[in-house]
Amino acid sequence: MPLEIIPFILGPLNTNTYLAADRATGSAVLIDPAEGAGDAVREAGSRGWDLQAVWLTHAHFDHFSGVQEALDALGRPIPVGLYPLDLPLWRGKGGAARFGMEIDPGPEPGLLFTAGEELSLGESRLNVRLIPGHTSGHVVFYSPADRTVFCGDVIFAGSIGRPDRTEGDFDRLVEGIRRELLSLPDDTRLLPGHGPATTVGRERLDNPYLRQRAS
């Protein structure tokens, strides 16, 4: 049975927060909760889903500014996951000050992902793939059974993530997208951190940053 995925568009930067549940067991996870994520927690509750963790693709503030609100709505602590290379960025509040924002970051992530790790969500399995370049420790979560990737700010429909001012690297980002995403089947669904969903096949053809340059 596949995942059931509910997107929410939240916060001042219109972040896509995803609530994903394993249909077989009702085990659920909240990915990149922005401000307003309490609504996603209440949605999970109304469906009888068991929210087990928060997974962050990376530590820009607009992808975790709703963690504390989500935990408050839930009323109990659950693990917050992040790739360790993004912890310094998280401790700097994810660049919120640059946007003139004040955020409550919530508890420091204690579930530290490793590249290539397989995460369990009920009977579903998702792979952690490391794609640095937007931030140093940006990961995506790939469900082979659903042919779906929660890809954060690595890639968008027709664009790619702007390298972070202090730690981004455009060439590494493009290289990582080619290695970890364009290697997937064309009909793989890409669920980005901002804007509409797309597919590997569409981006392979149309994304101006990823077209093979004629030599």
Ligand SMILES: [Zn+2]
């Ligand atoms: Zn970002």
